[in-house]
Amino acid sequence: MYLKRLEMQGFKTFAVKTVLEFSPEGAKRRGVTSIVGPNGSGKSNVADAIRWVMGEQSMKLLRGKKQEDLIFSGSQNKARSGFAEVSMTLVTEQSESEDLPAEIVLTRRLYRDGKSEFEINRQQAKLADVTMLLAQSGIGQRTYSVIGQGMADAILSASPAERKEFFDEAAGLRPFQLKRHQSVSKLDSSRERLAQADALLREITPRLSSLERQVKRLEQRDALEADRIRLEKSYYGGSWHELSERMGEVKIRLDAAQERETKFLAEARAMQEELAGMEQSVPPSVELDQLRRKIEEIAEERSVLRERQAKLYAQVEIAKAKAQAQRETRTPLSFSKIIEAVEVSQKQLDTLLDHVRHPSPDVAKIKPIVESLHAHHADFSNRLQRPVMEEAPTPTTDPEVEAALKQIVLEMDTLTARTKEIQAKMAEVNRQEDGKRAHLFETQRQLNARRDEARQAERAASDAAVEMARWETRRDAFLAELRTHRPDLEPTLDILAQETGKVDQVDTLLPQLSRTRSQLEWIGNIDPATQKEYTETKERFEFLTTQVEDLRGAIRGLDTVIAELDETIRTKSEQAFHILNSEFSKTFRSLFGGGEAALLQVAPEPTVDEEGNLVPVPADAPVAGIDIQATPPGKRLKSIALLSGGERALTSIALISAIMATNPSPFIVLDEVDAALDEVNTKKYADILEERANATQFIVVTHNRTTMHQASTIYGVTLGEDGSSKVLSVRLEDVGTLQGKG
Numbered sequence: 145m146y147l148k149r150l151e152m153q154g155f156k157t158f159a160v161k162t163v164l165e166f167s168p169e170g171a172k173r174r175g176v177t178s179i180v181g182p183n184g185s186g187k188s189n190v191a192d193a194i195r196w197v198m199g200e201q202s203m204k205l206l207r208g209k210k211q212e213d214l215i216f217s218g219s220q221n222k223a224r225s226g227f228a229e230v231s232m233t234l235v236t237e238q239s240e241s242e243d244l245p246a247e248i249v250l251t252r253r254l255y256r257d258g259k260s261e262f263e264i265n266r267q268q269a270k271l272a273d274v275t276m277l278l279a280q281s282g283i284g285q286r287t288y289s290v291i292g293q294g295m296a297d298a299i300l301s302a303s304p305a306e307r308k309e310f311f312d313e314a315a316g317l318r319p320f321q322l323k324r325h326q327s328v329s330k331l332d333s334s335r336e337r338l339a340q341a342d343a344l345l346r347e348i349t350p351r352l353s354s355l356e357r358q359v360k361r362l363e364q365r366d367a368l369e370a371d372r373i374r375l376e377k378s379y380y381g382g383s384w385h386e387l388s389e390r391m392g393e394v395k396i397r398l399d400a401a402q403e404r405e406t407k408f409l410a411e412a413r414a415m416q417e418e419l420a421g422m423e424q425s426v427p428p429s430v431e432l433d434q435l436r437r438k439i440e441e442i443a444e445e446r447s448v449l450r451e452r453q454a455k456l457y458a459q460v461e462i463a464k465a466k467a468q469a470q471r472e473t474r475t476p477l478s479f480s481k482i483i484e485a486v487e488v489s490q491k492q493l494d495t496l497l498d499h500v501r502h503p504s505p506d507v508a509k510i511k512p513i514v515e516s517l518h519a520h521h522a523d524f525s526n527r528l529q530r531p532v533m534e535e536a537p538t539p540t541t542d543p544e545v546e547a548a549l550k551q552i553v554l555e556m557d558t559l560t561a562r563t564k565e566i567q568a569k570m571a572e573v574n575r576q577e578d579g580k581r582a583h584l585f586e587t588q589r590q591l592n593a594r595r596d597e598a599r600q601a602e603r604a605a606s607d608a609a610v611e612m613a614r615w616e617t618r619r620d621a622f623l624a625e626l627r628t629h630r631p632d633l634e635p636t637l638d639i640l641a642q643e644t645g646k647v648d649q650v651d652t653l654l655p656q657l658s659r660t661r662s663q664l665e666w667i668g669n670i671d672p673a674t675q676k677e678y679t680e681t682k683e684r685f686e687f688l689t690t691q692v693e694d695l696r697g698a699i700r701g702l703d704t705v706i707a708e709l710d711e712t713i714r715t716k717s718e719q720a721f722h723i724l725n726s727e728f729s730k731t732f733r734s735l736f737g738g739g740e741a742a743l744l745q746v747a748p749e750p751t752v753d754e755e756g757n758l759v760p761v762p763a764d765a766p767v768a769g770i771d772i773q774a775t776p777p778g779k780r781l782k783s784i785a786l787l788s789g790g791e792r793a794l795t796s797i798a799l800i801s802a803i804m805a806t807n808p809s810p811f812i813v814l815d816e817v818d819a820a821l822d823e824v825n826t827k828k829y830a831d832i833l834e835e836r837a838n839a840t841q842f843i844v845v846t847h848n849r850t851t852m853h854q855a856s857t858i859y860g861v862t863l864g865e866d867g868s869s870k871v872l873s874v875r876l877e878d879v880g881t882l883q884g885k886g
């Protein structure tokens with residue numbers, strides 16, 4: 145890498161845009177560029193510009209008091225600048241880090257209002273980016289790449305610790321130290337974040353446990369709630385289904401029984417009415433009595449007729465007897481016989497009358513009496529009508545008597561016919577009575593049967609009513625339970641029952657339901673927001689746990705990185721120190737033509753803890769500083785404080801040279817480092833430049849011609865009347881003229 149170009153505008157005396165090109169002499173030689181010019185022309189301002197664009201923060205090193213001092217302040221002839229801007233172009237060679245771009249343009253800008261900015265390749269950047277970039281490039285940012293007036297001497301008079309810092313940078317430890325610094329910062333912030341995360345974890349862990357318990361209960365509750373709903377549906381639906389079904393069945397039975405009862409009762413009533421009607425109809429004995437009386441009347445009539453007939457017969461008999469007497473004897477029926485026959489009839493009639501007056505359902509008893517009477521009567525009547533004659537009387541009888549007898553016979557026949565008629569009628573009446581009685585008995589039987597059936601139906605209805613009452617009681621208890629726990633279900637019970645259908649052993653569900661309800665009551669209500677809070681807290685807990693793990697991992701990683709960096713720094717520092725020390729001794733002896741010089745590592749001082757005890761220094765503690773011992777030839781002095789100005793200058797040049805040998809920087813600005821040297825030593829300084837210019841690009845601000853001789857390019861700087869610096873390329877022979885201008 146080398147410095148290719150420097151542009152300044154508004155920076156100190158460089159009011160207008162000024163460009164300096166620093167091309168290397170060739171592939172193998174970086175070369176020397178000299179900047180020459182009269183005092184106060186602005187040469188050192190060029191070194192300041194390089195220092196500033198590389199991020200220098202110290203106003204002391206920049207030779208100002210405040211930031212504004214860096215902006216061109218104007219002159220009588222020229223207005224002040226509004227801002228200062230410096231751009232530095234670095235070229236990276238292929239052999240160098242692949243991480244670096246081929247060309248790096250660093251820009252720094254400062255406005256009068258104090259606003260300042262950095263750019264890397266025209267992209268806004270932070271100071272830290274610039275620092276890291278330069279460290280990666282091996283360019284000493286502060287102390288080593290730009291060695292200002294008196295700075296070389298300052299290395300000698302600096303403290304061992306300051307010197308160590310300078311050497312560390314020169315030894316190329318800066319990137320490692322920066323990395324270590326960044327790692328330590330990261331470690332600190334990681335530890336801080338770990339502590340915070342740990343504290344938060346400790347804070348939320350008990351809350352999470354409590355929430356976990358609550359959520360578990362909530363889950364239990366949800367499961368029980370689901371059970372409860374399922375059981376309620378089954379129980380209420382199933383029970384209602386059963387109640388409706390059973391009550392429906394009982395209702396059908398009840399209605400049927402009542403209907404039967406009503407029907408049978410109505411039928412019984414109708415039969416009873418019929419029976420009453422039957423009983424009210426004319427009693428059968430009256431008609432028979434009438435008929436019997438008629439027969440008696442006929443018998444009387446017949447008796448009268450017989451009497452008359454008898455009388456007539458008597459007349460006839462008499463006549464016959466008279467005739468018989470003539471021819472034979474006639475034997476009519478004696479009176480005693482007639483009376484006997486009549487008495488027999490009378491007896492039978494009395495018996496019959498007695499039967500008829502006291503009606504008996506047994507008709508069979510009357511029948512032989514009537515038949516006997518009828519036969520006796522017919523016989524008797526026959527005997528009366530045809531008295532026993534051996535032969536018919538000769539019609540010697542009186543025609544009148546004969547006519548009268550004929551008349552009587554006719555009348556008797558009529559009476560017989562009438563008697564037969566009445567007897568037939570009586571038989572018919574008896575037959576009718578028998579039929580009526582049979583119907584009455586049948587009706588009576590049927591009435592009893594209906595009454596029995598009605599009673600059975602009534603019993604069935606009563607049983608059904610009792611059962612219905614039992615179901616109603618159950619239904620009321622069921623509804624009371626429902627209204628206590630789920631009144632909302634009541635309007636839709638029928639739909640629910642339809643959905644549920646028949647449920648086996650529905651009664652066993654209620655105890656289960658009660659158990660579930662009391663379990664739910666026992667668990668109590670849980671805020672539904674708990675679940676949300678639990679999820680959030682759990683997520684937070686998991687996030688924090690992961691973060692803690694990540695941070696622990698990061699801390700372990702950083703610890704390792706720091707330990708490795710410490711080891712690298714220690715090793716490199718050690719190696720660099722040895723090279724530096726031997727180069728310093730060598731160059732010192734060469735510059736002084738003898739003598740002794742050495743660098744000494746200063747161990748850290750033991751510290752004192754809060755209780756006032758000495759804390760011993762650990763064996764692997766880094767070196768605290770670097771001391772310089774320098775004894776020019778022929779002298780015994782060891783302290784550098786006692787060296788002359790020239791000796792100090794040579795010693796510091798020996799140091800710078802040693803640094804260049806240890807870790808060649810891409811470029812070094814040397815601002816009047818040779819000012820205090822005599823002719824001979826200037827030559828030695830020039831030789832060192834000549835030798836080191838192969839590896840390092842030198843920009844040398846000098847008044848010394850010997851030094852100038854080493855340069856391949858010389859820039860002359862002059863200060864114009866307007867107070868602004870101007871730069872021009874000059875040849876060595878023209879330098880005198882240029883200096884003269886100052």
Ligand code: ATP
Nearest residue numbers: 156157182183184185186187188189213215216217
């Ligand atoms: P010497 O050879 O004496 O060391 P030099 O060429 O190195 O001189 P510088 O130190 O670079 O000179 O320049 C110093 C000059 O720059 C001073 O005259 C100073 O007044 C001027 N200067 C510094 N800052 C500003 C500024 N902000 N505005 C204008 N001029 C400034």
